Amino acid sequence: MPTERAAYDPHAVQDRWLPVWDRLDLYRAGRREGAPKKYVLDMFPYPSGDLHMGHAEAYGLCDVLARYWMRRGFDVLHPIGWDSFGLPAENAAIKRDEHPATYTYANVETQAESFRRYAISFDWTRRLHTSDPDYYRWTQWLFLRFRERGLAYRKSSAVNWCPNDQTVLANEQVVQGACERCGAQVTKRELTQWFFKVTDYADRLLDDMESLRDTWPQRVLTMQRNWIGRSQGAHVGFRVRLGGAGREDDSRDITVFTTRPDTLYGATFFVVAADAPLALELCAPDRREALEAYRDEVSTLSDIDRQSTDRPKTGVDLGVTALNPVTGEQIPVYAADYVLADYGTGAIMAVPAHDQRDLDFARAFGLPVRVVVDTGQPDPADTGIATAGDGVLVNSGPYDGLRKDEAIERIVADLEARGGGRGAINYRLRDWLLSRQRFWGTPIPIVHCPACGEVAVPDDQLPVRLPDLRGAALKPAGTSPLGAAEDWVATTCPSCGGPATRDTDTMDTFVDSSWYYLRYCSPDYEDGPFDPAAVREWMPVAQYVGGVEHAILHLLYSRFFMKVLHDMGMVDPVEPFAALMNQGQVINQGKSMSKSLGNGVDLGAELSAYGVDAVRLTVVFAGPPEDDIDWADVSPAGSVKYLARVARLAEDVAALPGSSRDLAVDRAVARAVDEVTRATEAQRLNVAVARLMELTNALRRGVDAGAPAAASLRDGAEALAVMLGCWAPYTAEEAWSRLGHDVDAGDSVHDTTWPTADPALLVQESVTCVVQVQGKVRERLEVAPDIGEDDLRARALASEGVVKALAGREVRTVVVRAPKLVNVVPV
């Protein structure tokens, strides 16, 4: 509450400077001819309602970095746009009986205005929306290029289906068997779907992470590594003798993937995925009925049940046998649901002694357990605990006595020589299912022709625009809403000119966001998705900022896109984001904010109570950027007080008469500049704020001391205003103005250069040297910073405190770390 005294009113300050900044156009990238360049990017927002506390933190942090690099003389690209396709807008449109664009663009405008008031240093001229035809035209264009390279294809497969949203989901959108979005239990459906062949890039996605080792958060790299899940092993061929009526002499060669070829002698049975077609093909006629029943049972299981590891093992004996290629034994073949149809070959050799899952199955079905690697641990057949560790081979014919690693090498080599198998690598990563049976997304630019089949829409006919559907027409009905727009669906084949139909699926919104950072480089470019010259200038993104919730999806897909574009010769770098920062969450009272808990903190309310700068300062000062902020632990009121102190200080400094200097003040300012700079460079933004506060306190003391130091204090206050401008842009501008700068005439604190510290002022004239005796402080000496070791040792030994502490004892060692420390160790 402002009082009648000249209190600091953050709202008045905001209202005063915001229009001036708009006029000065301070943040347009490319303003400074010949300046070095830096691309600073926040993950773009989805337009749902207004901005919230999470945005305040993420964009606040990123803005500090962007402004810092501007002050350091870089030409900074700091753009903004919206990830404006997606399900929520479609659901809102159904509810309100309107077009999704209405809801979407209204929210975009709300957020844009909030960003402007929040004083983020965006270059607004590069604004984009992924739902604009000008944008999705190029999403479609890229899709077609991917398809030409065999990286976008259609196949029929069992896909994740959300019965609530009536759409398929990517594996990444299924969390614990439930729809990531609505929480409904996901089921399986057999559908023909579009995929990106991200698996072709698995190795590079993995290996190129090496270059990100020091600039991306460790845990993000780990999550990606786990997600890709490369495992080294071997493919081994097993001959399955089909047997049964009419197929006595039939056999089929089935390949399995194993990471433990050394345990081949311990393979006592064979399992195929129950839901794979292979199970039906191998099944003996008299077991057919049992298998069908089992398959029905499995298909009704939810993914949650199916994935729980403590579930008892189930399966069906298929009534056929497989030949173990090294032992010559005929081993029984089962179908079971613990083997996955879409990993490896969908079939395994089961080694119960050395694999827990196989052991559980063997015990349930009374199958033999044969130890072939002696690990020194008790027999799994007795304990029920498989031994997966290192050991020496036994019961393995010519390989007995070899260590595990040697055995793997030898057995694989022998299999290769005999044609029975070969070394192989498998990935957990699956191809990216990109088609969605929803309306508000990028239409897939494909035409289906009865004569020509699948035909690409020619580039010059892009974009394939969405038809004008709204309200109830968008209701999920198990098929794409686009199919209801009959006029739109009916088209002519670009190839033969005959009647044909459009593909009625739209793309996953992750496709849109996989290349938006490139579009920012040249948002109006019309001859391609981006201008290669502009991309050369700005890419890669020097600093990307966003939540860890995108650790896998968005970041992996973007990395994939970048590599494909590199292979197409369109971009030079292979990684889009040179550095990544994961900001923490804003929580409240130890819990994440939610409506049901009633502990939400409303950004708008905080801004009206404390002002923009106080909220910005609070989120950055609360702790390290990657830590969560508990709003109950922080104090925007404290930030207001600090900012008011800065504004008052500027006024008081401006009123000081004379132009005298004071070395102590100059040193304090130099030290503060040096420390703020180092902390900001290291992205320890909370520490940098503490140093700014320290400087503020020092300047306050200087003013109150009444010493003749006007020029020094003035320089210090200016440095403070410039630096603080990155954290609290309004207050810094106010202080700058109070210091006598004519902001309206263009002399803005946001168009200045970061202060530098004179190295001569950083050298201290004397240092306090701590003298310890046996690690305990016994004396302090004021010494020159460049004092020699011998000199210091002599002074320390002669000092009163040391002589007293030694009490006549012999000195054994003296550790000297000039000029700061001496440790005397007596006998």
Added chain:
RNA sequence: GCCCCCGUAGCCCAACCGGCAGCAGGCACGGGCCUCAAAAUCCCGACAGUGUGGGUUCGAAUCCCACCGGGGGCACCA
């Protein structure tokens, strides 16, 4: 179950390559100045020995080992 990260005052957090734990900073708290009184401002102040137990070292918040507590990731991927 496996892997990773983190434990410093009442609270949020500092402490460079191992070298005085806080004149890093803030919140909250107590006191003072000012005031008829209060608010605001300004000034001053107390509070921890670094989760626990070992080890390395002249010296450990920092390095190593074990345990405890918290957070996160993966979890039938052969």
